[in-house]
Amino acid sequence: MDEALLRSLTPTVIGILGRRGADFAAAEDAVQEALVEAVRVWPDDPPRDPRAWLVTVAWRKFLDGSRADTSRRRREELVQEEPAPGPGTETDDTLELYFLCAHPSLSPASAVALTLRAVGGLTTRQIAQAYLVPEATMAQRISRAKRTVSDVRFTQHGDVATVLRVLYLVFNEGYSGDVDLAAEAIRLTRQLAASVEHAEVAGLLALMLLHHARRPARTRPDGSLVPLAEQDRSRWDTELVAEGVEVLQAALARDRLGEFQAQAAVAALHADARTAEETDWVQIVEWYDELVRLTGSPVARLNRAVAVGEADGPRAGLAALAELDPSLPRHTAVAAYLHERDGDPVTAARLYAEAARSAHDLPERDHLTRQAARLNAQVRG
Known part of the structure; x- marks a missing residue:
């Protein structure tokens, strides 16, 4: 059973149902039901065309649900006008779904949950386990989020920066339950990068790859944290580091610097040092200067103070820290x-x-x- 394939097809199938007349909430519900059916049927009877199978079953689920709705007559007229369910067009609706799920009217928590379900193809149970909340609580959160965006046109363009913030929130949740959210965030960001030419999308992907490369060395067997300076760098994933650096270099070459590219540059400098003592802290301070200029973020200023302490000595770091709010x-x-x-x-x-x-x-x-x-x-x- 190829769960990765199922999840990758989710945005496409939702988009096809949307173009056939289903509103977002109904389309998403129908696709989730089709995914459950696929998990039950495919191991014994795999389809020749998985996408066509999902579209057919999801459309049938949608029609079954709509017949009980007050708009039954309109839906039946729609059925007569629509072509028979099948693979649909080759239009990729992934980007529109990202924008819809990261709509500014949603809270960050709701946007993350809706993105994981509609774009990531995760079940409500999986998302609830990942966030350590009851499934009923997560179901209510997703239901409210879908109602909030129900009137947003499916093709309405959104803000890439908002989408990236949502994906970064997913990545920073890391791992819990049976879903590795860091890996899922990387998968979704790769998907987004394939849909849109944007330097900051590439910057976020590079940042995720470089941070994820250090994951095996971040904790001891007992679960305790290992600070960056003490990590066994031989355990870092060199392939992810190389890919992250390559993606970052391509993004920087576009000369449209953004905050995720600057953060990725810092991560790349850490990854480039064979030992903690060889870290180029002077360059790291320069990148934090860029990050502060771009964002004015107090967190960036705090990290800059650490870097200044490494580059120019602890007294200089404490002086930089003294300029910041102690409640940070x-x-x-x-x-x-x-x-x-x-x-x-x-x-x-x-x-x-x-x-x-x-x-x-x-x-x-x-x-x-x-x-x-x-x-x-x-x-x-």
Whole structure:
């Protein structure tokens, strides 16, 4: 059973039903029912033309549902006018679906859920497991999202930047349940890159590939975090690194720099260093300068302070950090790291413990707690 094929066909089939007159919500529901039927039937009776099979079954599911609707007469007239269900045209509706699912009227959480279901082809159960919420809760979220965009024209163009933010949210969720959301985000971003010529789409894909390449080295067998400087770089996926660098170079050559390209450039410089000591921190600071210029992001400024601390010394990093809002996430942890590098373990230990208390992520909290304990033991010794 080729689940990847099923999921890749989902946007196309939804688009075909949409052009035949189904509204988005009804088309998406019908396709989900067809996918369930495919999982049941295909292992014993695989179709010669998977897309045509899905279109036929999904259209039938749509008609079955519409007959019970108040618009039954209109739907029956539509059936008489429409050609027999089949493979449909070769029009690729993937891009329009991305825009629809990332509509600005949706909350980020709803946009992510709708994208995973309508574009990614995941079931409600899979999405719920990935986000560690009850299936009924996720079903309600998706249902509300579909109602929100029900009046949006299927061919209405949207904002690529909004789509990219949604995909980046998916990527950063990583892995939980039986769905690897980081891998799914890469798949969807590859799909988007094939549909649109846009330097920032390529920049996001490069960023995802370069970050994903380091994944095997990010945690120890017990699940604890391994900081970048301590990672075993022989465990990094060199093929993903090479692909990410190639995609980034092609994007930068278009001379339309954006925030994801700048972030990917930082990731590429980390990937290029054979050891942590060989990292080109001066260039990394320059890329963070570009990122701050492009976005004004406080998070970019915080990361820049770390890079300045590595390039010009911890005192310079602390000076850059002093210009930022102390309530920023990770501000206290960065201050702890820079104070440790500046030879002040007492202050660093206190700040690590403070950062641990405010950390929302359990592995990060454990990591910060261990850092504080290590320095306290060093001071007592």
